[in-house]
Amino acid sequence: MYDFGYHRPDTAADAASLLTKNGEAKVVAGGMTLIPTLKQRLAQPSDLVDLGGAADLKGIKIEGGGITIGAMTTHAEVARSGDVQKTILALAVLAGGIGDPQVRNRGTIGGSVANSDPGADYPAAVLGLGAKIRTNKREIAADNFFKGMFETALQDGEIITAIHFPKPEKAGYCKHPNPASRYAIVGVLVAKTASGVRVAVTGAGPCAFRSKELEVALGGSFSADAAKGAKIKSDGLNNDLHATAAYRAHLVSVMAARAVAAAG
Amino acid sequence: MADSGIGASVKRKEDFRFLTGRGTYIDDINRPGQTCAYILRSPHAHADIVKIDVAKAKVAPGVITVLTGADYDKGGVPCGWQIHSKDGSPMIEPPHFPLCKDKVRHVGDQVALIVAETYALAKDAAELIDVTYKEQKPIVSTGDADKPGVAQVWAAAKNNTCYDWHIGDKAAADAAFGKAAHVTKIDLVNQRLIPNAMEPRAAIGDFDRATGDYTLYTTSQNPHVIRLLMGAFVLQIPESKLRVVAPDVGGGFGSKIFHYSEEALVTWAAGKIQRPIKWTAERSESFMTDAHGRDHVSHAELALDKDGKFLGLRVSTKANMGAYLSTFAPCVPTYLYATLLAGVYTTPAIYAEVKAVFTHTVPVDAYRGAGRPEATYLLERLVEKAARETGIDRVELRRKNFIPTNAFPYQTPVALQYDSGDYFSTLDMALKASDWAGIETRRAEAKKHGKLRGIGISTYLEACGIAPSAVVGSLGARAGLYETGSIRVHPTGSVTVFTGTHSHGQGHETTFAQLVSDGLGIPIESIEVSHGDTNKIPFGMGTYGSRSLAVGGSAIVKAMDKIVKKATRIAAHLMEASVADVEFKNGTFTVAGTDKSKTFGEVALTAYVPHNYPITELEPGLEETAFYDPLNFTYPGGCHICEVEIDPDTGVTKVVNFTAVDDVGRVINPMIVEGQVHGGVTQGIGQALLEACAYDKDSGQLLTGSYMDYTMPRADDLPNFKVATHATMCTHNPLGSKGVGEVGAIGSPPAVINAVLDALAPLGVQDISMPATPLKVWQAIQAGSGRMAAE
Numbered sequence A: 001m002y003d004f005g006y007h008r009p010d011t012a013a014d015a016a017s018l019l020t021k022n023g024e025a026k027v028v029a030g031g032m033t034l035i036p037t038l039k040q041r042l043a044q045p046s047d048l049v050d051l052g053g054a055a056d057l058k059g060i061k062i063e064g065g066g067i068t069i070g071a072m073t074t075h076a077e078v079a080r081s082g083d084v085q086k087t088i089l090a091l092a093v094l095a096g097g098i099g100d101p102q103v104r105n106r107g108t109i110g111g112s113v114a115n116s117d118p119g120a121d122y123p124a125a126v127l128g129l130g131a132k133i134r135t136n137k138r139e140i141a142a143d144n145f146f147k148g149m150f151e152t153a154l155q156d157g158e159i160i161t162a163i164h165f166p167k168p169e170k171a172g173y174c175k176h177p178n179p180a181s182r183y184a185i186v187g188v189l190v191a192k193t194a195s196g197v198r199v200a201v202t203g204a205g206p207c208a209f210r211s212k213e214l215e216v217a218l219g220g221s222f223s224a225d226a227a228k229g230a231k232i233k234s235d236g237l238n239n240d241l242h243a244t245a246a247y248r249a250h251l252v253s254v255m256a257a258r259a260v261a262a263a264g
Numbered sequence B: 001m002a003d004s005g006i007g008a009s010v011k012r013k014e015d016f017r018f019l020t021g022r023g024t025y026i027d028d029i030n031r032p033g034q035t036c037a038y039i040l041r042s043p044h045a046h047a048d049i050v051k052i053d054v055a056k057a058k059v060a061p062g063v064i065t066v067l068t069g070a071d072y073d074k075g076g077v078p079c080g081w082q083i084h085s086k087d088g089s090p091m092i093e094p095p096h097f098p099l100c101k102d103k104v105r106h107v108g109d110q111v112a113l114i115v116a117e118t119y120a121l122a123k124d125a126a127e128l129i130d131v132t133y134k135e136q137k138p139i140v141s142t143g144d145a146d147k148p149g150v151a152q153v154w155a156a157a158k159n160n161t162c163y164d165w166h167i168g169d170k171a172a173a174d175a176a177f178g179k180a181a182h183v184t185k186i187d188l189v190n191q192r193l194i195p196n197a198m199e200p201r202a203a204i205g206d207f208d209r210a211t212g213d214y215t216l217y218t219t220s221q222n223p224h225v226i227r228l229l230m231g232a233f234v235l236q237i238p239e240s241k242l243r244v245v246a247p248d249v250g251g252g253f254g255s256k257i258f259h260y261s262e263e264a265l266v267t268w269a270a271g272k273i274q275r276p277i278k279w280t281a282e283r284s285e286s287f288m289t290d291a292h293g294r295d296h297v298s299h300a301e302l303a304l305d306k307d308g309k310f311l312g313l314r315v316s317t318k319a320n321m322g323a324y325l326s327t328f329a330p331c332v333p334t335y336l337y338a339t340l341l342a343g344v345y346t347t348p349a350i351y352a353e354v355k356a357v358f359t360h361t362v363p364v365d366a367y368r369g370a371g372r373p374e375a376t377y378l379l380e381r382l383v384e385k386a387a388r389e390t391g392i393d394r395v396e397l398r399r400k401n402f403i404p405t406n407a408f409p410y411q412t413p414v415a416l417q418y419d420s421g422d423y424f425s426t427l428d429m430a431l432k433a434s435d436w437a438g439i440e441t442r443r444a445e446a447k448k449h450g451k452l453r454g455i456g457i458s459t460y461l462e463a464c465g466i467a468p469s470a471v472v473g474s475l476g477a478r479a480g481l482y483e484t485g486s487i488r489v490h491p492t493g494s495v496t497v498f499t500g501t502h503s504h505g506q507g508h509e510t511t512f513a514q515l516v517s518d519g520l521g522i523p524i525e526s527i528e529v530s531h532g533d534t535n536k537i538p539f540g541m542g543t544y545g546s547r548s549l550a551v552g553g554s555a556i557v558k559a560m561d562k563i564v565k566k567a568t569r570i571a572a573h574l575m576e577a578s579v580a581d582v583e584f585k586n587g588t589f590t591v592a593g594t595d596k597s598k599t600f601g602e603v604a605l606t607a608y609v610p611h612n613y614p615i616t617e618l619e620p621g622l623e624e625t626a627f628y629d630p631l632n633f634t635y636p637g638g639c640h641i642c643e644v645e646i647d648p649d650t651g652v653t654k655v656v657n658f659t660a661v662d663d664v665g666r667v668i669n670p671m672i673v674e675g676q677v678h679g680g681v682t683q684g685i686g687q688a689l690l691e692a693c694a695y696d697k698d699s700g701q702l703l704t705g706s707y708m709d710y711t712m713p714r715a716d717d718l719p720n721f722k723v724a725t726h727a728t729m730c731t732h733n734p735l736g737s738k739g740v741g742e743v744g745a746i747g748s749p750p751a752v753i754n755a756v757l758d759a760l761a762p763l764g765v766q767d768i769s770m771p772a773t774p775l776k777v778w779q780a781i782q783a784g785s786g787r788m789a790a791e
């Protein structure tokens, strides 16, 4: 780890101004991704701005029938939240399936979404549920947020403050974990919403994406069979030690079918 | 002593300190004035070192010294075993210097040692070292290493061949195939594994300026062996000036047997800077530099007569040594592998050839089971395939070929003589415990839920209790493999046991205390077991090859016999009786036909306060040492049965039942034995379903360099195991014990793969390689269904 300055502001606004003042600064949330990166000397920020002290970034509240989750809310808090469970059970299930207990007790929704890891679970929910990403500067629609592997619409110095999920009619999430890391090799979130069926896939591509094939199939019939019948093209899907693109394409429809079944 | 003696499931004495975080591991030790070392490692698999510029690093903050291959003026790391090729020539034994001089030969090879006031400063300085490499194409594939035109690891090793060895009677085997009614052939890969001990390797080199003595604190399974190898061969420090301490060690699985060059580096450099130096591997260094295991590519053929009796076996194996020869590496695919190819069967003619190859990868050496898992996997896959091909029931085929229980001692055609065993009983017990007969019901039930269920079996044998010195000497070992035990009875009757073996998870502090509690009739609380410090324990060979109880325990028993003999003479004197009339039982000496008695404690006190003592005949004190050299290997064996359920949509295999019935000879602590089997089976399931070390074929980069990509077995990957033992006694050691450390990892992998293949058989799948990951299972199903559709 290289040396860096450390700040622990009390509010999101103070955090933002610290970032503006220190050009090479980075925010740290749960640190589950950032700290190992620093330890391996793969990043050299001048300063770390720890969001852990910003009380205004924490918490879960029901808002407009949907649910709003503060950026610094941990996966464990989301998984066990009664409000999340009764509003969007799939989201609680997703959070409860991330990593292991240590990771769930440190990792945050803001950190996960900001990071846009190709294997992360949350991006599937953000995109599949048509969430709004709120930052210290603006509100970004999920469809405009994920830009590529570890790439998002966030600008330098922009901090995610909360994520708002509208309530779907039905939603389900299912992932096939990487046997080693347990990140998603393929994770699929299916949602039946007032404006139609949304299907978001994580793990299979450079970042989370919506599957047109599945949205069409499930738009016709919101059933496991329809999902299983959808033919997913393997072009452009990830290909690595653990899964070929063809296997991932196959898993997308299998996970979608299971997500539909879970959605009830 | 029924509650703490032989056969009691005594809770482990060592667990209090382990479970409360009070163990002392290397990284817990800090010496006054200690410095920290970082090792700059090669980012390339194969490159010439054109230039190393350390000028900037040397003057970086906190840096004490920076050393490279040019500075290193001591010996290379030696290999402990020499194999001779078919033509009688000795194996190619390339030099292995702790710091590379002109070439790097694997990713992680050692280029420079940076010593600084802190680890972070050493690491900072390492970034200032400018190494100019001329990259070369590497060879990493075991199968391709001896092919023409590939990169060469060592000029002296033509076609990257270290040795080309064989065993058995080729003519007899060929003749057997000439008579065969059926021949089954198989091609197998036994994939490379990374050991992953919980505690990364670490070493502290210390130099005492007052006495000129060196101390090495190291994560070792055998401190005396390290002292011998490093002291005598590498650094040329007299053993009397070198102490090696291996305190609590957090797991080894073989990977901490070997003498690693980091140990030599910190000791050598500590002498140079006259301050202690600590090096602790980061986890990624463990992945990159701990000796790996397995890595065989084999072709095998089994000849059967029309009734299914095995007539002959031919095996041809290529074994990867990596870039250098690690301490035991050459003997693993030869004397710990090919000699096991008879297994539990009466196959009369066996011929095996083994070619060891160098590649641009980290050295491969013994890893839990070492050679025997490879032999077992090959045999049990082959026998299973023969059963499917001939239509003979797979259990019947095995039974038909078992060595009969009354045929021991049994001489195999590949050098070993088994002393005892009863493969029929372990088979029957396992069949019953696993409800083998009920599989079709469970299969049908699973099918209703869209799952494929399968059951697999492995009947195995292994050779451990390593090893008779004269035998291994004739096979190329450069050391004896006896063990020592010392018993020091203290004046008030408590006892310290010194053993040359080393406990790094095995529970010796409990098992050995039980032996002594049983033998001397004293409470287990009065017995301490000491190990791991060359200044405390007599010269001993350490722990590996499931030898600690069979060999080390036997040495303790022999030392105990000497103690009892001497104590009996003291007791006879005290009770004014003749030695022949004195009986020792349950910690008390009595004289037949009288009510005279003396406790062990009273006798101990007399030995140290010899006022009323036969001083002209007997020395005072009560302390004895014994060396025990075994007469033969020991031969545990048994039957493992695995049941799996496969999700054909995802390819995910779940182990739903696992039964292990093992014959490990006499059991001292059943709970510890069960724990050893659990751990071993877990590693076996890990190999069968989860673990694989992968190097990139073109660049030689390690692709599985962290837990993000290397899949360790976890609790939720495993069912509750059904574990039982059935003992036939080892006939040649005083305990009758055979060994249990490795059986789990040896017997289990083929049981798992045979179960996977049994589950997939209805889909036309006939082969799958380890690890049977979801991807591979899914691909096999696709290919199998394609084949079925085409047929």
Ligand SMILES: Cc1cc2nc3c(=O)[nH]c(=O)nc-3n(C[C@H](O)[C@H](O)[C@H](O)COP(=O)(O)OP(=O)(O)OC[C@H]3O[C@@H](n4cnc5c(N)ncnc54)[C@H](O)[C@@H]3O)c2cc1C
Pocket (backbone or CB within 6 Å): A026, A027, A028, A029, A030, A031, A032, A033, A034, A035, A051, A071, A072, A075, A097, A098, A099, A100, A103, A106, A107, A108, A109, A110, A111, A112, A113, A114, A115, A119, A120, A121, A122, A154, A158, A159, A160, A161, A181, A182, A183, A184
């Ligand atoms: C062993 C292990 C297993 C894991 N398994 C899974 C898994 O199965 N599924 C899964 O989805 N994830 C998994 N993760 C990832 C983990 O869940 C976290 O979501 C992830 O590490 C990021 O969250 P964090 O709070 O730790 O962020 P940090 O590591 O603190 O930050 C990550 C990045 O996001 C930036 N950042 C953080 N917060 C904000 C913010 N509010 N606004 C703007 N930028 C921000 C940081 O600057 C940094 O660049 C795993 C992690 C580990 C270590």
